[in-house]
Amino acid sequence: MTLDLPALRAFFHRAPFMVDLGVEPLSVGEGRVATGMPITPRLMQHTGQVHAGVMASLADHSMGSAAQGLAPAGRWAITAELKTSQLRPARGTRLVCEAVVIKPGRTLSFTEAEVYAESDGQRTLVMKASATMALVPASD
Amino acid sequence: MTLDLPALRAFFHRAPFMVDLGVEPLSVGEGRVATGMPITPRLMQHTGQVHAGVMASLADHSMGSAAQGLAPAGRWAITAELKTSQLRPARGTRLVCEAVVIKPGRTLSFTEAEVYAESDGQRTLVMKASATMALVPASD
Amino acid sequence: MTLDLPALRAFFHRAPFMVDLGVEPLSVGEGRVATGMPITPRLMQHTGQVHAGVMASLADHSMGSAAQGLAPAGRWAITAELKTSQLRPARGTRLVCEAVVIKPGRTLSFTEAEVYAESDGQRTLVMKASATMALVPASD
Amino acid sequence: MTLDLPALRAFFHRAPFMVDLGVEPLSVGEGRVATGMPITPRLMQHTGQVHAGVMASLADHSMGSAAQGLAPAGRWAITAELKTSQLRPARGTRLVCEAVVIKPGRTLSFTEAEVYAESDGQRTLVMKASATMALVPASD
Numbered sequence: 001m002t003l004d005l006p007a008l009r010a011f012f013h014r015a016p017f018m019v020d021l022g023v024e025p026l027s028v029g030e031g032r033v034a035t036g037m038p039i040t041p042r043l044m045q046h047t048g049q050v051h052a053g054v055m056a057s058l059a060d061h062s063m064g065s066a067a068q069g070l071a072p073a074g075r076w077a078i079t080a081e082l083k084t085s086q087l088r089p090a091r092g093t094r095l096v097c098e099a100v101v102i103k104p105g106r107t108l109s110f111t112e113a114e115v116y117a118e119s120d121g122q123r124t125l126v127m128k129a130s131a132t133m134a135l136v137p138a139s140d
Numbered sequence: 141m142t143l144d145l146p147a148l149r150a151f152f153h154r155a156p157f158m159v160d161l162g163v164e165p166l167s168v169g170e171g172r173v174a175t176g177m178p179i180t181p182r183l184m185q186h187t188g189q190v191h192a193g194v195m196a197s198l199a200d201h202s203m204g205s206a207a208q209g210l211a212p213a214g215r216w217a218i219t220a221e222l223k224t225s226q227l228r229p230a231r232g233t234r235l236v237c238e239a240v241v242i243k244p245g246r247t248l249s250f251t252e253a254e255v256y257a258e259s260d261g262q263r264t265l266v267m268k269a270s271a272t273m274a275l276v277p278a279s280d
Numbered sequence: 281m282t283l284d285l286p287a288l289r290a291f292f293h294r295a296p297f298m299v300d301l302g303v304e305p306l307s308v309g310e311g312r313v314a315t316g317m318p319i320t321p322r323l324m325q326h327t328g329q330v331h332a333g334v335m336a337s338l339a340d341h342s343m344g345s346a347a348q349g350l351a352p353a354g355r356w357a358i359t360a361e362l363k364t365s366q367l368r369p370a371r372g373t374r375l376v377c378e379a380v381v382i383k384p385g386r387t388l389s390f391t392e393a394e395v396y397a398e399s400d401g402q403r404t405l406v407m408k409a410s411a412t413m414a415l416v417p418a419s420d
Numbered sequence: 421m422t423l424d425l426p427a428l429r430a431f432f433h434r435a436p437f438m439v440d441l442g443v444e445p446l447s448v449g450e451g452r453v454a455t456g457m458p459i460t461p462r463l464m465q466h467t468g469q470v471h472a473g474v475m476a477s478l479a480d481h482s483m484g485s486a487a488q489g490l491a492p493a494g495r496w497a498i499t500a501e502l503k504t505s506q507l508r509p510a511r512g513t514r515l516v517c518e519a520v521v522i523k524p525g526r527t528l529s530f531t532e533a534e535v536y537a538e539s540d541g542q543r544t545l546v547m548k549a550s551a552t553m554a555l556v557p558a559s560d
Contacts, residue, residue, distance in 0.1 A: 015184070015186040016181055016182050016183065017182065017183050017184060017191035017193060018191075020183070041156055042156050042157065042160045043157050044155070046151070047216065047218075051157035051197065051200075051201075052197075053157060053193060053196055053197020054197070056197065056200070056224075057193020057196065058193070061193065078226070081225045081226065082223070082226075083221065084223075085220070085530050085552065087522065088523070108360055108388075110505050110548075128522065130361075221501060227382065227383040228383070243368070247527050250367055250500075268410070270365060270408070270501075272552055294466040295471065297462065297463050297471035324435070324437060325437065326431070326434040331480075332502065333474075334437060334477070336477065336504075337477065340471075340472050358506075359472050360505070360506060362472065362503070362506075363504075364476075364501065364503075365501045366498075366502075
């Protein structure tokens with residue numbers, strides 16, 4: 001399954017929660033996906049920063065789509081486990097995520113992601129994430 | 141800071157993303173918090189199950205609030221890192237989360253959570269999570 | 281592959297690093313393994329407590345053996361990822377680990393472990409761990 | 421606390437388990453530490469590759485020493501949590517670890533590491549690790 005940018009957009013649009021958050025793919029490469037979403041008031045934590053769950057959701061789906069692009073035909077990339085480290089508070093107008101497959105495989109794929117908060121054209125690294133993706137038969 | 145159920149409700153209502161997801165505290169105890177939220181179509185993954193990011197968000201905030209209940213006065217519990225393991229697809233009408241502080245401290249608190257999907261009165265364990273909470277001065 | 285206690289002992293004795301650390305299985309059940317090892321001076325951290333790497337090694341192998349006991353015939357349980365949380369300093373005369381499979385599968389198995397330090401007959405919980413085990417063909 | 425290479429060597433030599441494994445620092449920089457150790461038969465897994473616990477121990481201590489180099493005076497870097505992903509089997513004559521502080525702080529420091537296996541002058545990336553380091557008063 002090769003994912004070009006239009007195919008990747010369709011992939012994100014099939015996931016209602018990604019549509020709900022406003023996540024859009026920005027670019028795609030061999031084992032690499034970049035995504036972005038607007039920061040809106042309903043996504044906040046009580047402390048006035050973006051809720052960590054929002055960033056985890058963005059990282060999770062971006063890593064999954066990067067793994068999907070390298071998955072054998074007929075297999076879905078499903079998150080087995082995800083770890084996120086929150087380095088700094090996320091504030092600004094937009095989140096951007098860069099996800100990469102660090103080790104593709106037939107049944108498991110290892111991925112990583114960085115999430116940045118953009119404000120006035122400045123990028124701040126706010127989260128790092130790693131995930132193990134299971135590549136399961138699409139019929140499962 | 142002691143959190144009884146009304147105080148815990150107020151704590152969740154101050155976080156816009158928890159309000160957006162419809163998360164409500166169900167019960168509270170010494171280092172323990174249970175929460176619930178409805179499963180609605182906009183929260184889905186492309187595979188027809190609840191998006192892992194939704195469950196991670198629920199687990200994160202529930203663990204944070206459990207840590208907050210045992211935090212020294214004047215300190216906020218902030219997630220430093222979070223790991224989630226997705227054991228099974230989440231389908232049904234409601235998610236329930238049980239979060240617990242496994243080791244409270246002055247500057248760090250270790251927490252764990254289980255997320256269940258409820259369908260027709262049946263509970264299925266769908267995610268396990270662990271998180272390290274930093275207890276930072278509320279002025280930070 | 282069913283592992284009774286003698287088979288489990290043989291399994292640990294085939295791993296030179298487990299022999300080097302002095303790890304021995306203590307008991308075995310359906311998806312459960314308990315192990316123990318002596319605390320000796322060479323296993324210490326510069327702070328006078330057991331090195332976290334020792335406890336991670338104990339937890340990793342104990343969880344792997346628990347997963348092995350439920351693995352389909354002809355498959356090895358291999359650690360894909362491991363997370364450990366160090367709750368307290370480990371001091372005393374012996375470490376004991378209790379590992380359990382929380383979700384067995386055909387190609388992935390989710391496991392957890394607790395590590396205790398024993399001193400004068402008292403047990404202290406010092407580490408919690410979780411791991412995703414890949415069940416790979418034994419020929420790989 | 422500034423750690424030059426001789427100070428870093430002394431730091432590793434004070435930890436008996438690092439001496440036992442034969443770990444030596446190779447280089448040090450601002451928030452960066454590289455370490456190495458020989459692969460010997462006693463460190464093996466039953467499958468003929470280096471035990472994951474050995475690599476986790478190497479990564480853990482290397483990340484801790486990188487965090488120590490940036491820690492405020494009078495504070496020890498202690499691992500709060502560690503995650504490792506095992507990308508490939510580790511075989512060869514030597515392990516090399518490159519550890520880096522990705523976000524230093526006053527009470528928490530976020531670190532990452534890569535572990536390589538060297539064989540006939542070839543390096544293979546075998547593990548990636550991330551850890552949250554607590555910076556605790558040295559008297560604790």
